[in-house]
Amino acid sequence: MIINDTLSTDVKAVIKSSAPLLREYGEAIAKRTYEILFEKYPQVKPLFAKAPPNQPHLLARSIMAFCENVDNLVFIASDLETISQRHVIADVHPGHYTMFGQSLLQAVQEILGKKASEEIISAWKEAYFFFADLLIERERELSTRCCNKEHANVVMA
Numbered sequence: 001m002i003i004n005d006t007l008s009t010d011v012k013a014v015i016k017s018s019a020p021l022l023r024e025y026g027e028a029i030a031k032r033t034y035e036i037l038f039e040k041y042p043q044v045k046p047l048f049a050k051a052p053p054n055q056p057h058l059l060a061r062s063i064m065a066f067c068e069n070v071d072n073l074v075f076i077a078s079d080l081e082t083i084s085q086r087h088v089i090a091d092v093h094p095g096h097y098t099m100f101g102q103s104l105l106q107a108v109q110e111i112l113g114k115k116a117s118e119e120i121i122s123a124w125k126e127a128y129f130f131f132a133d134l135l136i137e138r139e140r141e142l143s144t145r146c147c148n149k150e151h152a153n154v155v156m157a
């Protein structure tokens with residue numbers, strides 16, 4: 001998967017500075033994200049019918065990996081590929097990303113409260129949409145290449 005890195009060095013610096021907060025609160029943020037998502041947008045719940053019970057942990061881990069490798073995003077290319085493949089199989093659409101992003105950012109604000117500066121919130125907002133765009137683009141490619149979702153995991157390898 002090719003990553004066109006358009007994040008500014010300023011945003012990257014803020015993302016990196018938030019690593020200790022993420023390490024401490026990442027799991028709580030991820031758990032709260034799904035609570036908000038399912039509460040506000042119950043229509044997406046069926047997409048998660050086959051998701052593993054540790055889904056919040058997987059999300060927290062992927063956010064942490066992004067934070068730790070923000071200067072070398074090539075290191076998370078294979079993680080992004082796996083996420084994209086799972087999303088295509090689960091029928092995630094570009095329109096879902098706004099719902100997910102709002103839920104994630106609300107969870108960040110609720111859990112971190114005053115511990116997160118405006119600067120951190122705004123850097124994470126930008127990073128979220130950057131990350132989301134990478135996934136959307138890749139998922140579009142995979143969906144176009146693979147018309148039979150039943151066999152998506154085989155064809156997309």
Ligand code: HEM
Pocket residue numbers: 044047048049050051052058059062063082083086087090092093096097098100128131132135
């Ligand atoms: C930047 C945004 C997102 C990130 C970082 C993210 C991250 C992840 C991760 C790490 C996994 C687990 C992959 C694995 O099994 O290793 C996953 C799976 C999944 N995600 Fe996302 N996700 C995002 C957006 C979304 C959106 C917008 C939706 C739809 C509302 C969604 C729905 C799902 C579903 C349904 C699965 C489970 C698939 C399965 O195993 O059955 N995700 N995501």
